Amino acid sequence: MKSISLLGATGSIGRQTIDVIRQHPEEFSLAAFSAGRNIDETRKLIQSFQPRLVSVALKEDADRLKTEFPSVQILHGEEGLVEVAIFRSADILVNAVLGSVGLYPTLQAIAAGKKVAIANKETLVTAGHLVMAAAKKNNVDLLPVDSEHSAIFQCLQGEKEKNIERLILTASGGSFRDRTREELKNVTVEEALNHPNWSMGAKITIDSATMMNKGLEVIEAHWLFDLPYEQIDVILHRESIIHSMVEFHDSSVIAQLGTPDMRIPIQYALTYPDRLPLPDAKRLSLAEAGKLHFQPVDKRRFRMLALAYEAGQAGGTMPTVLNAANEAAVAAFLDGKMTFLQIDEMVERALSEHKPLANPDLETIQYADKEARNFVHSLL
Secondary structure, three states, X not given: OEEEEEEOOOOHHHHHHHHHHXXXXXXXXXXXXXXXXXXXXXXXXXXXXXXXXXXXXXXXXXXXXXXXXXXXXXXXXXXXXXXXXXXXXXXXXXXXXXXXXXXXXXXXXXXXXXXXXXXXXXXXXXXXXXXXXXXXXXXXXXXXXXXXXXXXXXXXXXXXXXHEEEEEEEEOOOOOOOOOOHHHOOOOHHHHOOOOOOOOOHHHHHHHHHOHHHHHHHHHHHHHHOOOHHHEEEEEOOOOOEEEEEEXXXXXXXXXXXXXXXXXXXXXXXXXXXXXXXXXXXXXXXHHHOXXXXXXXXXXXXXXXXXXXXXXXXXXXXXXXXXXXXXXXXXXXXXXXXXXXXXXXXXXXXXXXXXXXXXXXXXXXXXXXXXXXXXXXXXX
């Protein structure tokens, strides 16, 4: 049986990870998890799985849970996240937290020799050079959970890196894929959260609508697969059936297909290099789908994708600023403090004001992250 530590158990990816664990009780156990501020759900998970360690965001919630579950070690804050990440009896860490908060726990887990299944793309975006160097030094497997990167990872099984011509990430286009920028001036939060294909958390759904999510994935792919940005492309594919492709230098293209269900890449990361059945997953019928549609991405329309390529190619602290400014801007949009089109305006301003530093250490990255957030807040 494989023992799992899970960061972000009550978020979108965390919940689907829990579902995978429930479907295979003979294969997986939940040894430790973090759960933020959703205490009702935390109680249910403790009762269901009897973990040995749990972390929540606030001290008062941790104190209350300690009285209710005296046999479980209950922690809080960043210290708790790290302890879950490095929990000694866990075989693999699933990092499903949202945002740059996942970076430090991931680095600590790698230093402890833990295999990491990573859904927290911000970790690689903000500090890919540190994370990949640490994984190599400690001989740790970093397994992708995002559907696009899992697809590429699967397409590359048994292949040689020297034969890769390019990676092709597919993008649904999000909630507003058929609208012009002019038609986006007065869109509401509710409209932006109505994704046509995937069920995701609010922040990721907004990122999908702006195409920042795909931009972050481009940077993540650069680090995971060690390819220059010139060999990483994005194509619009509205059905979300082909999750990504790899083109080889003999002109062959291998694609990974499946229904839009995040449990599939989650489970593959947990079982790699093996596979397990996923009984209630919808089977793909190409006959039923009928047609698959593709079109190029207009980077003038999806400005965030262009900004992500620019920040990734600039390197240093620029991807950190890109991510931090976007997190702050999206939070402000969700709170009704700015319009949808102001999100990429804020990010572009933060990038233009920042003086990038090359090869930043962790402290420098954290400082750049904080400054970018403060800059966006100062504009509100």
